[in-house]
Amino acid sequence: MKSRNFLPHVITFNTEKMQDRELESNLMQDFRNVWHPCTQHKDFESITPLMVERAEGVYLFDEQGKGYIDAISSWWVNLFGHNHPRLNAALKDQLEKMAHVMFAGITHQPAIDLASSLVKLSPENLNKVFFSDNGSTSVEVALKMSLQYWQQTGSETKTRFIYLKGGYHGETLGALSVCGLDIFRNKFEKVLPKNLEVEGPDCFRCPYGLNRDSCSAECFDPMEEALAEKDIAGVIIEPLVQGAAGMKIYPPVYLKKLQSACDSHSVHLIFDEIAVAFGRTGSLFVSGALGLQPTFLCLSKGITSGYLPLAATLTTNEIYSAFYDDYSSWKLFIHSHSYSANPLACSVANETLTMLSEDGFLATLEPKINLMKQMGQQIFEESKWCGEFRQQGMIAALELVQDKKGKKSFSLENRMGYKVFLEALKRGVFLRPLGDVIYFIPPLVINEDEIKKMMDTARECIAVVLD
Amino acid sequence: MKSRNFLPHVITFNTEKMQDRELESNLMQDFRNVWHPCTQHKDFESITPLMVERAEGVYLFDEQGKGYIDAISSWWVNLFGHNHPRLNAALKDQLEKMAHVMFAGITHQPAIDLASSLVKLSPENLNKVFFSDNGSTSVEVALKMSLQYWQQTGSETKTRFIYLKGGYHGETLGALSVCGLDIFRNKFEKVLPKNLEVEGPDCFRCPYGLNRDSCSAECFDPMEEALAEKDIAGVIIEPLVQGAAGMKIYPPVYLKKLQSACDSHSVHLIFDEIAVAFGRTGSLFVSGALGLQPTFLCLSKGITSGYLPLAATLTTNEIYSAFYDDYSSWKLFIHSHSYSANPLACSVANETLTMLSEDGFLATLEPKINLMKQMGQQIFEESKWCGEFRQQGMIAALELVQDKKGKKSFSLENRMGYKVFLEALKRGVFLRPLGDVIYFIPPLVINEDEIKKMMDTARECIAVVLD
Numbered sequence: 001m002k003s004r005n006f007l008p009h010v011i012t013f014n015t016e017k018m019q020d021r022e023l024e025s026n027l028m029q030d031f032r033n034v035w036h037p038c039t040q041h042k043d044f045e046s047i048t049p050l051m052v053e054r055a056e057g058v059y060l061f062d063e064q065g066k067g068y069i070d071a072i073s074s075w076w077v078n079l080f081g082h083n084h085p086r087l088n089a090a091l092k093d094q095l096e097k098m099a100h101v102m103f104a105g106i107t108h109q110p111a112i113d114l115a116s117s118l119v120k121l122s123p124e125n126l127n128k129v130f131f132s133d134n135g136s137t138s139v140e141v142a143l144k145m146s147l148q149y150w151q152q153t154g155s156e157t158k159t160r161f162i163y164l165k166g167g168y169h170g171e172t173l174g175a176l177s178v179c180g181l182d183i184f185r186n187k188f189e190k191v192l193p194k195n196l197e198v199e200g201p202d203c204f205r206c207p208y209g210l211n212r213d214s215c216s217a218e219c220f221d222p223m224e225e226a227l228a229e230k231d232i233a234g235v236i237i238e239p240l241v242q243g244a245a246g247m248k249i250y251p252p253v254y255l256k257k258l259q260s261a262c263d264s265h266s267v268h269l270i271f272d273e274i275a276v277a278f279g280r281t282g283s284l285f286v287s288g289a290l291g292l293q294p295t296f297l298c299l300s301k302g303i304t305s306g307y308l309p310l311a312a313t314l315t316t317n318e319i320y321s322a323f324y325d326d327y328s329s330w331k332l333f334i335h336s337h338s339y340s341a342n343p344l345a346c347s348v349a350n351e352t353l354t355m356l357s358e359d360g361f362l363a364t365l366e367p368k369i370n371l372m373k374q375m376g377q378q379i380f381e382e383s384k385w386c387g388e389f390r391q392q393g394m395i396a397a398l399e400l401v402q403d404k405k406g407k408k409s410f411s412l413e414n415r416m417g418y419k420v421f422l423e424a425l426k427r428g429v430f431l432r433p434l435g436d437v438i439y440f441i442p443p444l445v446i447n448e449d450e451i452k453k454m455m456d457t458a459r460e461c462i463a464v465v466l467d
Numbered sequence: 468m469k470s471r472n473f474l475p476h477v478i479t480f481n482t483e484k485m486q487d488r489e490l491e492s493n494l495m496q497d498f499r500n501v502w503h504p505c506t507q508h509k510d511f512e513s514i515t516p517l518m519v520e521r522a523e524g525v526y527l528f529d530e531q532g533k534g535y536i537d538a539i540s541s542w543w544v545n546l547f548g549h550n551h552p553r554l555n556a557a558l559k560d561q562l563e564k565m566a567h568v569m570f571a572g573i574t575h576q577p578a579i580d581l582a583s584s585l586v587k588l589s590p591e592n593l594n595k596v597f598f599s600d601n602g603s604t605s606v607e608v609a610l611k612m613s614l615q616y617w618q619q620t621g622s623e624t625k626t627r628f629i630y631l632k633g634g635y636h637g638e639t640l641g642a643l644s645v646c647g648l649d650i651f652r653n654k655f656e657k658v659l660p661k662n663l664e665v666e667g668p669d670c671f672r673c674p675y676g677l678n679r680d681s682c683s684a685e686c687f688d689p690m691e692e693a694l695a696e697k698d699i700a701g702v703i704i705e706p707l708v709q710g711a712a713g714m715k716i717y718p719p720v721y722l723k724k725l726q727s728a729c730d731s732h733s734v735h736l737i738f739d740e741i742a743v744a745f746g747r748t749g750s751l752f753v754s755g756a757l758g759l760q761p762t763f764l765c766l767s768k769g770i771t772s773g774y775l776p777l778a779a780t781l782t783t784n785e786i787y788s789a790f791y792d793d794y795s796s797w798k799l800f801i802h803s804h805s806y807s808a809n810p811l812a813c814s815v816a817n818e819t820l821t822m823l824s825e826d827g828f829l830a831t832l833e834p835k836i837n838l839m840k841q842m843g844q845q846i847f848e849e850s851k852w853c854g855e856f857r858q859q860g861m862i863a864a865l866e867l868v869q870d871k872k873g874k875k876s877f878s879l880e881n882r883m884g885y886k887v888f889l890e891a892l893k894r895g896v897f898l899r900p901l902g903d904v905i906y907f908i909p910p911l912v913i914n915e916d917e918i919k920k921m922m923d924t925a926r927e928c929i930a931v932v933l934d
Contacts, residue, residue: 033582037803055565074569098522099774102541115500173641309806336504339776
């Protein structure tokens with residue numbers, strides 16, 4: 001008989017919520033058997049996780065029926081709100097035909113349609129779509145395709161990737177090897193493939209004393225230097241917004257310089273648009289909106305509007321051609337995941353792309369972007385704890401600091417962002433921060449009243465915690 | 468305007484199938500825009516992929532309505548057949564509530580139920596469940612948890628993993644670093660984390676001249692030696708069946724020795740049951756059926772009965788405890804995927820576990836296993852091209868050889884297995900081989916007539932290609 005009595009400590013449940021014995025018992029079972037991602041479970045001794053029973057539009061509902069605005073779109077994935085009739089219908093329609101079939105030696109309409117739409121909507125040079133299941137694997141596929149391309153085209157020494165300090169591209173060991181954030185990688189440093197970290201833009205605390213709206217990416221020099229090294233296979237970057245670093249926003253001019261430098265050094269340019277594509281910045285793809293042509297484009301998160309795991313790595317015919325040969329050449333790309341191009345996920349993605357591409361949809365974001373800007377700017381101006389308000393389309397962030405002028409951060413141990421999160425939870429907004437950066441990535445369909453509630457709550461909670 | 472005219476070569480379509488212009492156009496679009504997993508696209512110049520429109524039970528149907536037995540369960544994932552009313556209903560029920568919500572700071576009933584069931588059904592020592600999206604990530608999670616555990620418990624030098632020659636555990640770079648099959652890793656060798664490959668069982672060509680049914684795993688010696696090295700964090704293994712190596716089957720005694728040796732060397736034992744769990748070998752888990760207690764158990768594939776991507780890494784309270792501390796200790800496991808514990812996938816998995824656990828279900832496999840054994844044995848005995856028939860529960864394989872006595876393989880360039888596959892396709896069986904190993908992993912619900920058709924077709928096709 002399995003012992004299920006292990007509890008490292010007795011949990012003190014948040015009694016306010018504990019009217020319900022069943023909920024208590026469910027949460028106890030969660031504590032006993034579930035290991036949540038990026039979670040210190042000891043936190044649950046004082047605060048249990050939010051038990052979400054259903055979701056509708058921008059709201060998550062707990063078992064007592066209390067609603068919470070999903071202010072970060074369930075880890076930046078949801079675009080059209082929860083429980084959307086069109087997305088539900090797309091999923092059910094496909095379910096009637098088949099949930100899944102393997103994707104080697106077999107193809108199916110949902111995947112062909114999705115690949116064709118992605119090719120049509122993305123930058124002109126991208127023609128081939130390789131499917132996988134999550135952002136990490138879409139990055140692993142890009143890294144592996146790049147490495148194998150160089151192996152098969154006479155540049156066997158090109159085996160290192162450049163990544164930016166603050167960059168985040170997933171957490172499998174390959175993806176982690178191009179991560180520029182110590183907290184994600186420091187326990188695994190000894191086993192990570194060796195790549196090259198480069199100091200990138202840091203606009204909030206610009207060492208050149210410049211402003212992201214008017215500079216010429218003077219901070220590009222370290223990248224230029226790194227690209228001169230001989231063994232560089234590619235550069236991987238989150239265009240415009242470094243998400244996990246705390247929604248750090250930098251200007252397009254950096255990307256334009258990067259494209260040009262990669263071209264002249266014959267180095268692959270890998271755009272990780274996992275977090276920023278599909279309308280988040282106001283356009284379908286950052287690369288497309290800026291007229292850039294990366295060699296690889298990694299996509300996931302919003303691709304199914306937050307319904308199902310799916311990812312895609314887009315690349316060029318030039319890359320593909322280096323793998324196209326007689327079977328006996330063994331040049332094929334040997335990489336697979338069992339659920340590659342899952343038809344259910346592809347069908348929801350197809351409906352997502354249809355909805356995103358419908359006339360006028362992206363234009364509906366303009367007033368929302370403006371409202372977020374106006375309110376965010378006002379919170380920044382009024383609060384001495386806000387070091388910066390920054391925004392790129394539907395992505396906005398307030399960085400909390402203990403000294404506004406000196407831009408000095410709080411010690412991480414104070415967990416100011418976490419405290420703001422707990423206050424916001426009481427008030428019906430799910431606003432999980434990145435350290436002390438309070439950020440907003442709501443579903444694109446959020447309305448203006450909901451934006452007001454979301455941002456007013458943030459203002460109020462910052463004051464409650466810090467004033 | 469994006470050029471979509473690139474075709475490296477003109478495709479010669481399989482005219483037999485080309486009654487339909489629309490199909491031709493769809494396949495052309497597939498060829499233009501899709502990069503399939505583990506596929507040499509030049510093969511499509513002579514044979515286009517099978518365009519599957521719908522699926523039902525053990526059958527896949529193409530656009531002309533022709534049915535194909537899904538003899539390998541769509542890459543070993545499907546258990547209860549396609550389009551199963553109970554699994555469809557589970558998915559639809561959950562869809563009414565919510566498709567997805569993030570899994571940090573939030574929990575939900577489908578994940579709690581699934582974690583609890585997995586804990587209840589798996590070996591006694593396993594108490595915690597970490598969710599991810601595919602087999603590769605479930606392995607990455609196990610490797611990372613093991614590494615971090617040793618970092619946090621004073622054994623910082625334990626950073627290498629032992630894996631078996633022929634072992635396969637996924638294709639992200641971390642998973643690939645414990646892969647013992649050259650064709651998967653040779654293009655990436657330069658960047659892979661360094662681990663330790665060990666000669667393992669090779670029962671078909673046993674160097675000790677022994678038989679898997681009666682030996683004492685004399686081949687365990689190299690493992691014993693490797694475990695004596697100081698820096699070993701863990702051993703990863705596919706219990707009983709090395710899948711990608713060609714369904715190589717070895718006896719339980721090897722695993723029993725391994726458990727005991729890992730225990731005495733204080734090394735983690737990682738069971739990758741991605742392919743073999745959930746009834747494939749006749750029991751729910753190999754580890755459980757053999758009374759073994761791995762430190763980590765990696766699951767995916769059958770967990771949703773072939774509906775949706777989902778994976779889980781199970782581990783012990785001892786491992787978990789090393790991560791449980793005040794937040795400021797930074798001992799938490801910082802790893803996440805956006806769609807972790809996707810509620811739709813968890814709901815289908817819950818129904819899958821219910822169906823697998825129902826009284827008598829696993830017993831229904833017995834006559835099927837026996838029929839496969841009897842037919843497989845007969846093919847082996849009658850064909851001079853079959854070097855071995857081997858079987859573990861509902862997993863069976865015939866290894867083609869050019870010299871039965873000497874067990875000599877064909878040169879891979881001959882692609883004998885692939886030729887058998889093409890013949891079987893004509894006859895309505897989808898039987899994608901592993902090199903020259905023709906294998907059968909049908910949905911568990913396959914009936915005896917379908918088994919006969921599947922195996923008779925294999926017999927016939929082997930004869931057509933080789934006699």
